[in-house]
Amino acid sequence: MAMEHAASRAAFDQARQYIPGGVNSPVRAFRAVGTDPVFIRKAQGTRLFDLDGNEYIDYICSWGPMILGHAHPALLEGAAEAMGRGLSFGLPTDLEVEMARRISTAYPAAQLVRMVNSGTEATMSAIRLARGFTGRDKIIKFEGCYHGHSDCLLVKAGSGALTCGVPTSPGVPADVVKHTVVCRYNDLESVKEAFAANPGQIAAVILEPVAANMGVIPGKPEFIAGLRQLCNETGTVLIFDEVITGFRLSYGGAAQVYGVQPDMVCFGKIIGGGMPVGAYGGRREIMECVAPTGPVYQAGTLSGNPLAMYIGLRQLDYLNTHPEVYAQLEQSGEKFAAGVRDLLQKHGLPYQLQQMGSLCTLFFADHPVESYEDAVSSDTEAFAVYFRTMLENGIMVAPSQFEAMFLSAAHTDADLEATFAAMDKAFAAVKAARG
Ligand code: KE4
Numbered sequence: 001m002a003m004e005h006a007a008s009r010a011a012f013d014q015a016r017q018y019i020p021g022g023v024n025s026p027v028r029a030f031r032a033v034g035t036d037p038v039f040i041r042k043a044q045g046t047r048l049f050d051l052d053g054n055e056y057i058d059y060i061c062s063w064g065p066m067i068l069g070h071a072h073p074a075l076l077e078g079a080a081e082a083m084g085r086g087l088s089f090g091l092p093t094d095l096e097v098e099m100a101r102r103i104s105t106a107y108p109a110a111q112l113v114r115m116v117n118s119g120t121e122a123t124m125s126a127i128r129l130a131r132g133f134t135g136r137d138k139i140i141k142f143e144g145c146y147h148g149h150s151d152c153l154l155v156k157a158g159s160g161a162l163t164c165g166v167p168t169s170p171g172v173p174a175d176v177v178k179h180t181v182v183c184r185y186n187d188l189e190s191v192k193e194a195f196a197a198n199p200g201q202i203a204a205v206i207l208e209p210v211a212a213n214m215g216v217i218p219g220k221p222e223f224i225a226g227l228r229q230l231c232n233e234t235g236t237v238l239i240f241d242e243v244i245t246g247f248r249l250s251y252g253g254a255a256q257v258y259g260v261q262p263d264m265v266c267f268g269k270i271i272g273g274g275m276p277v278g279a280y281g282g283r284r285e286i287m288e289c290v291a292p293t294g295p296v297y298q299a300g301t302l303s304g305n306p307l308a309m310y311i312g313l314r315q316l317d318y319l320n321t322h323p324e325v326y327a328q329l330e331q332s333g334e335k336f337a338a339g340v341r342d343l344l345q346k347h348g349l350p351y352q353l354q355q356m357g358s359l360c361t362l363f364f365a366d367h368p369v370e371s372y373e374d375a376v377s378s379d380t381e382a383f384a385v386y387f388r389t390m391l392e393n394g395i396m397v398a399p400s401q402f403e404a405m406f407l408s409a410a411h412t413d414a415d416l417e418a419t420f421a422a423m424d425k426a427f428a429a430v431k432a433a434r435g
Helices: 006-018 079-084 094-106 119-134 159-163 188-197 221-234 253-258 306-321 324-347 372-376 380-392 413-434
Strands: 040-044 047-050 055-058 112-116 138-142 180-183 202-207 237-241 264-268 278-282 352-356 359-363
Touching: 055 413, 079 306, 094 112, 094 278, 094 306, 112 119, 119 138, 119 202, 119 237, 119 264, 119 278, 180 188, 188 202, 188 221, 202 221, 221 237, 221 253, 237 253, 306 324, 324 352, 324 359, 324 413, 380 413
Parallel strands: 138 180, 138 202, 202 237, 237 264
Antiparallel strands: 040 047, 047 055, 112 278, 264 278, 352 359
């Protein structure tokens, strides 16, 4: 029986009267998938429940933070008492010291850590600090990588910028983006050319070591190692944006998986456990250039907020004391990938499932997807048919071809089987739509 969405539709009508597009982040509007968004009332474990009482198995997981599933007791335990001690002081607490210590212990490159309130703030601050530390203005980013919406990084960006068709956003002055050099992901030659064309001028190279904002495209090991070497040779700050991969691919992030430490790293999502948190860290000599120990300014009213630190620490605690979670996420990722590939074969569909750990993307493309060009040639219409059929069958995947699916430690084999059953119908619908 078709799902009822009357309450979500009413909420969306009301939302558009007060909020641009009715949403507080563009991808939530479901514009790329040709339907109206559902509004969520609550979530538990792997389940989302919308205003109409429809239930979904969730593969968005708040875009990464809910690695243990929604409303996990380990995160909520003691939260009321933590709130009772006060919500914000604007003065230091020992909770933020413990958070910085945890991150620094898990991630050797982060000798010093500064808390902020989002991934955008983390990368924006890291870029400013790299520029201040090196005295250079130019930065290198990669097509399809998304590092939040700060001006100098909204160039050929992924995620919602790509989904909405504005990878380079209006409103960003040419004078700002003239310092942003864009290279091709997984193409070391394009980076060497950029360095040769801008000798001694590149302050930083920033990338997602596993790109997850043009869909999931793992960085090739030789690409990541090559960037490390180029930055060593040129005195350029290598910044890993681990907002998604941090504490997900391993407790030490992608740096631990690849065996390459950056000079600076950005975090978000998982370290907040669902609360608004970001962080940036790096080598002591770099980080000591930020106020108050150095001249590069960065600040934040709610940075290190005690409640956000409490919840985030509860999640890091659990991940640190239950290392088996990472093996479980790997197994779930591989099981999911195998199941999807079996279904693609059954339906004779030429699509590509890219998976690394608990991150995966089903590309509606008939060729391997290793770059931005490969990703943007995907059939987004077919993806939209797939998304709508999955939604109506109780499965919530990301409402965009250019995002990741997130598995959590709460996803069970039964969840995967139910997902495959829905996917079987979704692939039949895609084939019917292709004619
Ligand atoms: P926030 O400012 O949204 O907390 O983080 C920005 C950011 C930075 N770096 C990476 C690698 C990211 O993936 C993000 C944000 N991720 C998207 C999902 N792909 C957020 C979802 C949204 O924009 O609504």
